[in-house]
Amino acid sequence: MKIADILLRILGLAACCALIVNGLFCFKICSNKDYRDYIVSSLLILFGGVLGFAEIGLACLTACVCGPFAILSSRLVRGIFYIVSGSLAVTKLWWMLAIGGGTIGVGVLNIIFGLILKG
Numbered sequence: 001m002k003i004a005d006i007l008l009r010i011l012g013l014a015a016c017c018a019l020i021v022n023g024l025f026c027f028k029i030c031s032n033k034d035y036r037d038y039i040v041s042s043l044l045i046l047f048g049g050v051l052g053f054a055e056i057g058l059a060c061l062t063a064c065v066c067g068p069f070a071i072l073s074s075r076l077v078r079g080i081f082y083i084v085s086g087s088l089a090v091t092k093l094w095w096m097l098a099i100g101g102g103t104i105g106v107g108v109l110n111i112i113f114g115l116i117l118k119g
Contacts, residue, residue, distance in 0.1 A: 008109060012055040015082065015106045018099045019048030022089050026096075040088055047085040054078060075114030082107030 023044030026037055054072035072078050086103030089096055 004113065008106075008113060009055055011106050011109065012078075012082070013052060015086075015099075015103045016048045016052035016055060019044050019051070019085055019089060019103060022096060022099045023048065026091075029093075040091075044085070044089055047081070047088070051078070051081060051085065075110050075117065077114075079107045079110030079112075079114055082110055 023041040026041040026044070050072070072081060083104050086100045086107060089103060090100035091097075
């Protein structure tokens with residue numbers, strides 16, 4: 001593995017953890033009974049977990065949990081999925097904007113490395 005690949009995996013795992021924590025905090029903060037916030041929080045937790053398993057790359061866990069998401073083995077597709085997940089995280093609060101922007105940044109890096117490394 002190259003240094004850039006290791007760094008990108010560490011950034012990806014940090015973004016996945018941030019998405020999961022963002023979703024959990026939104027469950028706690030969303031007290032106005034807006035169902036959209038609960039759906040987005042659930043999706044953030046789900047997407048953070050799926051991206052985490054894809055980033056770790058454990059064959060047995062990825063096959064069991066990410067069977068429908070097997071396409072995430074490609075860096076290019078994973079980058080697009082990071083951008084979609086990051087855009088879901090962008091909401092009203094400043095720390096949610098930071099998490100969403102960081103996740104979108106990791107997605108852009110994944111797309112760049114996916115195009116450079118062809119996969």
